[in-house]
Amino acid sequence: MTAHDLRRRQVERLMFAATMLAAATTLGVLFFLLGYIAWQGATSVSWAFLTRLPAPVGEPGGGMANAIVGSGKLLLIAGLVGIPVGFLGGVYLSEYGRGPIAFSVRYAADVLNGVPSIVIGVTAYALLVVPFKHFSTLAGGVALGLMMIPVSLRTTEEFLRMVPDSLREASLALGAPRWVTIVRVVIPAAMRGILAGILLSLARVAGETAPLLFTAFGNRFWSEGWLQPTASLPVMIFTYAIAPYDDWHRQAWAGALVLLTLVLGANILARMVLVRSGGLGRSS
Amino acid sequence: METLSPVVPPRRPSVPRLAIGRTAATSLTPVLAGRGERLLGSSRRRRWADPIFRTTSLAFALTVIAMTAVIASVLFLRSAPARAAFGWGFLTSSTWDPVFEHFGVLPFVWGTLASSAIALLLALPLGLGAAICLSELLPTRWSDPAAFLIELLVAVPSVVYGLVGVFVLVPLMRNIEGILQSTLGFLPIFAGPAYGIGLLTAGILLAVMIVPFVVTISREVLLAVPRAQRDAALALGATRWETVRHVVVPYARSGILGSVFLALARALGETMAVTMVIGNRPEISASLFAPAHTMAAVLANEFTEATGDVYLAALVEVALVLFVITIVVNALARLLILTVRAPDPARV
Numbered sequence: 001m002t003a004h005d006l007r008r009r010q011v012e013r014l015m016f017a018a019t020m021l022a023a024a025t026t027l028g029v030l031f032f033l034l035g036y037i038a039w040q041g042a043t044s045v046s047w048a049f050l051t052r053l054p055a056p057v058g059e060p061g062g063g064m065a066n067a068i069v070g071s072g073k074l075l076l077i078a079g080l081v082g083i084p085v086g087f088l089g090g091v092y093l094s095e096y097g098r099g100p101i102a103f104s105v106r107y108a109a110d111v112l113n114g115v116p117s118i119v120i121g122v123t124a125y126a127l128l129v130v131p132f133k134h135f136s137t138l139a140g141g142v143a144l145g146l147m148m149i150p151v152s153l154r155t156t157e158e159f160l161r162m163v164p165d166s167l168r169e170a171s172l173a174l175g176a177p178r179w180v181t182i183v184r185v186v187i188p189a190a191m192r193g194i195l196a197g198i199l200l201s202l203a204r205v206a207g208e209t210a211p212l213l214f215t216a217f218g219n220r221f222w223s224e225g226w227l228q229p230t231a232s233l234p235v236m237i238f239t240y241a242i243a244p245y246d247d248w249h250r251q252a253w254a255g256a257l258v259l260l261t262l263v264l265g266a267n268i269l270a271r272m273v274l275v276r277s278g279g280l281g282r283s284s
Numbered sequence: 285m286e287t288l289s290p291v292v293p294p295r296r297p298s299v300p301r302l303a304i305g306r307t308a309a310t311s312l313t314p315v316l317a318g319r320g321e322r323l324l325g326s327s328r329r330r331r332w333a334d335p336i337f338r339t340t341s342l343a344f345a346l347t348v349i350a351m352t353a354v355i356a357s358v359l360f361l362r363s364a365p366a367r368a369a370f371g372w373g374f375l376t377s378s379t380w381d382p383v384f385e386h387f388g389v390l391p392f393v394w395g396t397l398a399s400s401a402i403a404l405l406l407a408l409p410l411g412l413g414a415a416i417c418l419s420e421l422l423p424t425r426w427s428d429p430a431a432f433l434i435e436l437l438v439a440v441p442s443v444v445y446g447l448v449g450v451f452v453l454v455p456l457m458r459n460i461e462g463i464l465q466s467t468l469g470f471l472p473i474f475a476g477p478a479y480g481i482g483l484l485t486a487g488i489l490l491a492v493m494i495v496p497f498v499v500t501i502s503r504e505v506l507l508a509v510p511r512a513q514r515d516a517a518l519a520l521g522a523t524r525w526e527t528v529r530h531v532v533v534p535y536a537r538s539g540i541l542g543s544v545f546l547a548l549a550r551a552l553g554e555t556m557a558v559t560m561v562i563g564n565r566p567e568i569s570a571s572l573f574a575p576a577h578t579m580a581a582v583l584a585n586e587f588t589e590a591t592g593d594v595y596l597a598a599l600v601e602v603a604l605v606l607f608v609i610t611i612v613v614n615a616l617a618r619l620l621i622l623t624v625r626a627p628d629p630a631r632v
Binding site: 008009011012015016018019020021022023025026027029030033036037084085087088089091092093095096097101102104105108109110111112113114115116117118119120121122123125126127146149150153177178179180182183203204206207208209210213214217234237238241242249252253256259260263264267268271 | 333334337338340344347351352353358362409410412413414417420422432440441442443444446447448451524525526528529553554555556580599606610611
């Protein structure tokens with residue numbers, strides 16, 4: 001082996017060691033992040049945290065029950081806005097989507113996917129906060145719903161496309177009209193994947209803070225109805241993290257643990273379903 | 285598969301069919317549909333149901349376009365007072381003075397671009413290195429779980445990154461910046477007091493947030509490089525590294541670039557994590573340690589307390605500038621990724 005070859009070997013070993021290091025660093029950050037949050041969160045989370053209202057400033061204790069419920073309400077509205085549009089839009093793209101209209105819809109979904117969440121918040125503010133003259137659960141939910149659309153649309157389309165055409169042909173050959181074929185044959189066949197996609201899009205918006213800052217705003221008490229400002233877990237974590245009180249910091253960590261468990265749990269569940277049905281495993 | 289249709293019981297969706305099967309089917313379906321209707325005799329309902337279903341789903345699909353258009357027009361219309369007051373000068377002025385209502389977007393554009401640039405500089409080598417390791421070095425039984433875990437990082441909410449940034453990264457950076465400043469303080473980029481918060485910290489936190497994007501997409505693109513390309517290089521006597529360096533990565537170049545642009549788009553629009561560690565001061569400073577501000581962060585901080593129409597309109601115009609920048613970056617990213625994913629028979 002010549003000296004030149006030896007050098008090439010050494011370069012190979014060096015560079016591959018560097019890529020290993022890069023991969024190890026990335027994974028290390030992941031484990032540190034999860035471990036640190038689990039540690040900080042677990043020492044702060046308690047039953048009271050999950051069931052009590054926030055305590056007045058300066059008083060220790062209290063919880064984020066209203067924020068957890070608020071996040072649930074926001075996600076409910078988001079789902080009502082995002083799922084029909086994403087689902088039926090996806091059906092259109094997969095079953096009828098050819099030509100310039102379908103191209104424009106896909107393009108618009110890509111644009112919408114790239115719009116910074118804070119900009120969506122500004123839009124929701126202009127459309128739903130200004131006319132009502134106050135912050136509301138509704139405005140926050142709609143902002144989150146807008147953000148759900150691109151992901152649920154594209155995953156629905158992709159999973160419907162994976163249904164073999166022979167199923168459609170068989171149904172049509174039996175005399176079923178196109179719409180019956182789609183509703184009773186194509187959609188049931190792709191249902192698992194579609195549900196997983198919707199779950200992923202819900203998980204994605206569940207952790208969003210920016211679009212809620214000036215739509216759902218925040219609330220230290222239970223929110224009454226749908227047209228009043230509401231607390232939400234991400235905004236509460238943000239507010240508590242930048243506040244100067246130690247007790248609030250601990251609560252922020254507890255909130256982060258709860259939020260992260262929900263979001264990552266939903267992600268893992270969805271991905272397990274996707275892997276088993278042989279689908280795509282990516283959210284973006 | 286609980287609610288199976290009585291017509292055809294599909295157990296599970298199987299592998300996607302080849303393009304050939306699809307085109308043949310599409311040419312067949314209209315014939316079959318018409319046939320079925322004629323065979324069964326078409327009632328009124330039967331004749332109208334199909335168009336109704338089609339139109340309904342079309343309407344929902346068009347909603348996506350409408351919503352995107354609404355966002356663009358709301359931003360444009362609501363920023364009218366600011367555009368009337370400052371014109372194009374808004375883009376070049378570095379004053380942000382709510383008291384005297386002089387507004388310019390430049391400090392925020394600077395903060396956004398500078399923090400994103402730092403993030404990319406760090407995330408690109410790290411992400412690409414990790415992607416190469418996962419796609420070229422490790423066997424799939426190791427790399428698949430690793431890739432799965434890294435993809436999970438994408439799902440971590442940005443406020444959680446911000447929380448870790450505030451309580452872990454900022455104290456750490458205060459020490460590191462102190463050391464850098466005492467040794468390299470003569471360079472303007474390392475000058476000034478080390479607060480721990482500032483441009484550099486924001487850039488590093490952003491890098492942590494976008495690395496998963498780069499890894500995930502780059503890995504996919506690298507895995508899409510045909511086996512034959514690698515075999516040919518290895519057969520010519522190249523080492524595995526030389527194969528990666530001179531064959532695999534160049535082949536996947538535009539896809540990797542696409543992943544970088546996607547990551548960039550995400551970094552540009554990132555709000556919560558950045559605003560928690562960047563210091564939120566609208567100044568343009570040569571030092572990496574200095575506090576800065578970004579377009580997304582100023583919206584998060586000042587939107588609810590903006591008094592006066594011009595102030596609010598100026599903030600909406602900031603959102604408009606951010607919107608335009610991210611759309612351009614995203615469009616470039618999609619274009620680059622498309623060039624890789626599009627089938628190119630000559631190269632396979």
